[in-house]
Amino acid sequence: xxxxxxxxxxxxxxxxxxVIVETNQADVGRGYCEWCGFREVQKVILESLSIGGAHIxxxxxxxxxxxxxxxxxIDNYA
Numbered sequence: 001x002x003x004x005x006x007x008x009x010x011x012x013x014x015x016x017x018x019v020i021v022e023t024n025q026a027d028v029g030r031g032y033c034e035w036c037g038f039r040e041v042q043k044v045i046l047e048s049l050s051i052g053g054a055h056i057x058x059x060x061x062x063x064x065x066x067x068x069x070x071x072x073x074i075d076n077y078a
Contacts (some may be wrong), residue, residue, distance in 0.1 A: 001045065009054035018057045025061045029068035 012019050027033045042059055049056060063072045 001048070006049055006052045006054045009049060009056065010052065013053075013055050019055065020058045020060065021056055022060045023062070024065075025063045026065045026068070028061075029063035029065040029072035031069045035063075 009019050025038055028035060028038060038061060046056055046059075064074045065072060066074060068074065
């Protein structure tokens, strides 16, 4: 996590700006890890942020990748 992430997220929370994380999860797409591992990591991150009063409203993750395995393989990855 970037050093000032918690402070910026808290600032956005106080300003009533929704905080949304969008993340590429090519490791899931390639079969290197499962969604359950991703969820566990997210849980630790969200708990760590909440200690300082920061709140993430939504986490969006995409596993599609040109080198992905079914069902995450796509042939027109840009």
